[in-house]
Amino acid sequence: MDDRQQLRDLALNDKGFVFDPLTGATFSTNPTGLQILRFLQEGADRSAILAGLQARFDVRGDDLTRDLDEFVSTLRRQGLVGQDFGL
Amino acid sequence: MAVTGLNATDNPGPGVGVVRALRASPEFDGRIVALAYDALEPGLYARDLVDDAYLVPYPSQGTEALLARLEHVHATVGLDVVIPTLDAELPAFIALQDRLAALGIATFLPTAAQLEVRSKARLVALAAQGGLPVPASRVVNDPAELYAIHQHVPYPLWVKGAYYGAERAWTPDEAVTAWHKVVATWGLPVIVQAHVEGEEIDVNAVGDGRGGLVGAVPMAKTLLTDKGKGWAGIAIQDRQALALAARFAEVTRWRGPFELELVRDRSGGYHLLEVNPRFPAWCFLTAGAGMNLPWAVACLARGAPLPDLSTYTVGTMFVRIALDQITTLDTFRALATEGEWHTTQETP
Amino acid sequence: MNDLLPAYERPVLVRHARGAMNKFSRAASMQPATELDGVPYDRLLEAYGSPLFAFSERTLVQTYRQLEDAFATRWPRVRIAWSYKTNYLDGICRLLHQQGAWAEVVSGFEYDKAVRNGVPESRIHFNGPAKSEADLDKAFRGDAIVHLDHFDELALAERVARRLGVRPGVALRLNLATDGVPAWTRFGFNLESGEALSAVRRLIAGDVLQLVGLHCHIGTFIPEVGPYQQAARKLALFANLLRADHGITVDFLDLGGGFASHNTLKAQYLPGTEASPTFARYAEAIVDGLEALDVDPLERPTLVLETGRALVDDAGHLVTTVVANKRLPDGRRALVLDAGVNSLFTAFWYKHDVVPTAPVHGIPEPTILYGPLCMNIDCMRDTLQFPPMSPGEHLVFHHVGAYNVTQWMQFITYRPAVCLVGQDGQHALLRRRETLDDVAGCEELPAWIG
Numbered sequence: 001m002d003d004r005q006q007l008r009d010l011a012l013n014d015k016g017f018v019f020d021p022l023t024g025a026t027f028s029t030n031p032t033g034l035q036i037l038r039f040l041q042e043g044a045d046r047s048a049i050l051a052g053l054q055a056r057f058d059v060r061g062d063d064l065t066r067d068l069d070e071f072v073s074t075l076r077r078q079g080l081v082g083q084d085f086g087l
Numbered sequence: 088m089a090v091t092g093l094n095a096t097d098n099p100g101p102g103v104g105v106v107r108a109l110r111a112s113p114e115f116d117g118r119i120v121a122l123a124y125d126a127l128e129p130g131l132y133a134r135d136l137v138d139d140a141y142l143v144p145y146p147s148q149g150t151e152a153l154l155a156r157l158e159h160v161h162a163t164v165g166l167d168v169v170i171p172t173l174d175a176e177l178p179a180f181i182a183l184q185d186r187l188a189a190l191g192i193a194t195f196l197p198t199a200a201q202l203e204v205r206s207k208a209r210l211v212a213l214a215a216q217g218g219l220p221v222p223a224s225r226v227v228n229d230p231a232e233l234y235a236i237h238q239h240v241p242y243p244l245w246v247k248g249a250y251y252g253a254e255r256a257w258t259p260d261e262a263v264t265a266w267h268k269v270v271a272t273w274g275l276p277v278i279v280q281a282h283v284e285g286e287e288i289d290v291n292a293v294g295d296g297r298g299g300l301v302g303a304v305p306m307a308k309t310l311l312t313d314k315g316k317g318w319a320g321i322a323i324q325d326r327q328a329l330a331l332a333a334r335f336a337e338v339t340r341w342r343g344p345f346e347l348e349l350v351r352d353r354s355g356g357y358h359l360l361e362v363n364p365r366f367p368a369w370c371f372l373t374a375g376a377g378m379n380l381p382w383a384v385a386c387l388a389r390g391a392p393l394p395d396l397s398t399y400t401v402g403t404m405f406v407r408i409a410l411d412q413i414t415t416l417d418t419f420r421a422l423a424t425e426g427e428w429h430t431t432q433e434t435p
Numbered sequence: 436m437n438d439l440l441p442a443y444e445r446p447v448l449v450r451h452a453r454g455a456m457n458k459f460s461r462a463a464s465m466q467p468a469t470e471l472d473g474v475p476y477d478r479l480l481e482a483y484g485s486p487l488f489a490f491s492e493r494t495l496v497q498t499y500r501q502l503e504d505a506f507a508t509r510w511p512r513v514r515i516a517w518s519y520k521t522n523y524l525d526g527i528c529r530l531l532h533q534q535g536a537w538a539e540v541v542s543g544f545e546y547d548k549a550v551r552n553g554v555p556e557s558r559i560h561f562n563g564p565a566k567s568e569a570d571l572d573k574a575f576r577g578d579a580i581v582h583l584d585h586f587d588e589l590a591l592a593e594r595v596a597r598r599l600g601v602r603p604g605v606a607l608r609l610n611l612a613t614d615g616v617p618a619w620t621r622f623g624f625n626l627e628s629g630e631a632l633s634a635v636r637r638l639i640a641g642d643v644l645q646l647v648g649l650h651c652h653i654g655t656f657i658p659e660v661g662p663y664q665q666a667a668r669k670l671a672l673f674a675n676l677l678r679a680d681h682g683i684t685v686d687f688l689d690l691g692g693g694f695a696s697h698n699t700l701k702a703q704y705l706p707g708t709e710a711s712p713t714f715a716r717y718a719e720a721i722v723d724g725l726e727a728l729d730v731d732p733l734e735r736p737t738l739v740l741e742t743g744r745a746l747v748d749d750a751g752h753l754v755t756t757v758v759a760n761k762r763l764p765d766g767r768r769a770l771v772l773d774a775g776v777n778s779l780f781t782a783f784w785y786k787h788d789v790v791p792t793a794p795v796h797g798i799p800e801p802t803i804l805y806g807p808l809c810m811n812i813d814c815m816r817d818t819l820q821f822p823p824m825s826p827g828e829h830l831v832f833h834h835v836g837a838y839n840v841t842q843w844m845q846f847i848t849y850r851p852a853v854c855l856v857g858q859d860g861q862h863a864l865l866r867r868r869e870t871l872d873d874v875a876g877c878e879e880l881p882a883w884i885g
């Protein structure tokens with residue numbers, strides 16, 4: 001399964017409700033997580049996502065790189081991308 | 088009217104039965120509001136039964152959080168009666184009943200003291216003073232006591248949690264394991280009760296709060312699931328079971344619905360295993376048999392005249408089915424993310 | 436920084452699962468605790484550092500008055516003896532003594548501490564199973580009330596009294612059976628077996644110690660009132676028997692401590708704030724049991740209470756700082772805090788109520804709270820639904836005033852500071868944070884190590 005395709009298939013709602021039609025699993029995510037999923041659906045790479053988050057949110061001393069890596073590992077753990085998906 | 092306990096799983100909560108009984112009354116005219124603790128309580132999705140669905144805080148969060156949420160429900164759809172149906176939430180609703188009444192929300196509940204005397208831990212004392220036949224039981228808060236428990240309660244015995252949960256044990260080691268299991272899930276106190284072999288008979292009744300019975304229907308289970316839950320039953324004319332329900336209402340001056348779980352042993356003796364301070368899941372049978380007890384409670388709460396509760400049709404049966412309801416992702420999404428759902432939101 | 440943009444939160448994604456899908460769960464609607472009696476926790480942390488125990492004088496005094504009122508309105512003579520082991524910080528003890536509390540001590544050390552706090556020795560109840568000869572000597576000279584625990588102590592007490600040439604008043608500690616509470620048979624003389632009566636006979640025969648009181652302490656954190664009714668009744672019936680058969684009229688009946696605070700035991704379902712009986716309910720039960728006394732109402736004995744945790748637990752809070760966030764392999768989130776079980780001993784027994792000190796946003800997730808110790812047992816709170824937190828943010832554990840600032844241990848790191856917030860918003864230290872000199876100061880180096 002192509003990871004990007006699986007990500008594109010996710011149904012996202014503005015309130016952070018996420019539905020994976022492949023497995024039927026549903027999730028809640030917060031505005032930052034939702035934004036990352038949208039960037040991933042658009043095919044953005046690591047640096048584009050980091051820059052995009054900087055531009056859209058009031059970031060103060062947070063470690064975006066680390067947060068992004070942890071979020072991607074959550075996606076892997078939840079089966080929303082394959083085990084060797086990386087950014 | 089609002090009802091809780093919509094967890095209609097294979098071990099169902101009473102909510103769906105109560106709702107169906109309310110709707111079965113020819114005098115019912117209004118909306119049914121379902122109050123649930125999880126977006127996946129199946130009864131929330133019964134669109135022919137439930138008009139408005141709300142998630143509410145767990146009883147373990149305390150009364151203030153619950154009251155705040157009920158105020159919101161009242162402000163948005165209006166409530167005239169609430170019928171809580173789960174053991175664990177009763178203390179909170181009892182504590183709140185005056186404040187709910189001040190909002191115009193009626194209840195018909197036992198008192199905190201009544202709730203306490205029928206608790207599994209206190210039932211033996213109540214039985215002794217009220218002449219109710221309860222099997223040998225003992226409260227065990229220290230597992231070390233289990234090694235000498237046979238002096239009070241013979242094996243095999245049941246190790247039970249205060250609200251739910253029961254494990255059978257034949258040896259002290261099993262009893263200790265069961266004790267830890269029950270404590271881990273349901274906490275203290277733990278009650279150990281002798282096992283009585285015989286036929287199970289349940290009585291659903293409503294006490295008037297002055298020592299009398301408003302109505303009562305005894306039921307024998309005719310079909311059990313592999314987990315031992317009643318899946319079909321029949322209304323019976325068991326005078327002794329009815330007499331025990333009347334006796335219980337008299338000694339406790341019980342107010343509101345209750346269920347007696349009885350066993351009739353081979354020599355015809357009756358044993359009171361448990362008293363549930365609420366409707367049982369099978370309470371729709373009372374409506375079917377012509378003595379609609381949930382509707383009676385709704386009337387008592389509002390001070391409305393009672394329906395005819397003089398008789399019920401012996402031999403009326405219930406046979407439960409599990410059916411698959413169809414719902415939309417949108418309904419689920421609304422419950423999961425907003426915590427409420429209204430049938431008026433539905434697109435035809 | 437750009438205030439026009441939405442605040443950045445660490446991204447989270449939580450799968451929906453039955454049992455964890457309620458927007459109105461405690462975690463989802465968690466209210467922060469930003470201040471203690473009007474003083475922001477942040478300000479206390481700035482002044483005294485993290486972690487920090489913070490006590491509310493207002494809660495302490497109010498709780499004392501509630502306890503006293505509950506009993507004094509139902510029984511003519513009531514005495515509260517502050518159970519030192521629950522919390523023997525001088526500041527806390529003195530506040531309680533100012534309210535009228537006597538002292539209940541269980542060691543020579545606690546005895547000396549009570550004396551240092553200005554408690555007249557005749558107002559000290561001296562309990563415990565291991566009093567030394569020196570302890571008894573001190574207590575009898577000071578006219579304190581010694582509660583005898585076993586026959587060896589009884590014999591020792593008689594020898595000491597004879598040597599001093601005094602006839603001190605003593606009490607007997609009894610243990611007895613109540614429904615639902617395992618009997619603490621290791622302390623005192625057993626009532627049901629007749630051991631208590633033998634002790635009385637022995638006292639009468641010895642003719643040097645005067646029996647002035649009966650005492651029992653049936654357990655601790657008893658969230659039910661029934662056992663107190665039974666215990667009070669048993670003491671009352673025993674007192675009747677002493678009067679009728681031996682002509683002994685005791686001055687006091689001491690029901691010990693054990694009332695539940697607003698904490699929640701690990702095995703309890705309902706939170707302690709809902710489940711624990713009020714002082715009024717305990718009082719009703721005890722007074723109901725004492726009605727069995729057949730004495731003239733004007734000659735009723737004094738009712739003594741040694742309430743510990745229920746008096747001080749709710750007044751204490753532990754403020755701590757998040758050091759790190761971790762993701763465990765099973766998907767759970769873990770927070771590492773700067774306070775551990777070395778400070779919060781009661782984390783072993785309770786599901787402590789814990790909340791952030793600032794408003795929280797974001798989706799709660801199953802989270803386990805660990806302390807800073809490099810020890811596997813250092814778990815401050817088993818997994819609970821908790822909102823996202825970042826390093827440097829603070830949490831506060833509530834109801835931690837009892838047994839922690841006495842049973843804490845100096846282990847791996849220093850014991851934290853303890854402060855008091857006064858009734859008018861002033862605050863000050865009750866105990867400063869330990870230093871290396873405090874810890875190493877009592878060490879000696881053998882000369883040959885050098």
Ligand SMILES: Cc1ncc(COP(=O)(O)O)c(C=O)c1O
Pocket residue numbers: 518521539562652654655656691692693694741742743744745837
């Ligand atoms: C003799 C005695 N009295 C009073 C107390 C105080 O008990 P609590 O803190 O449970 O009120 C204790 C504590 O164990 C005790 O041993």
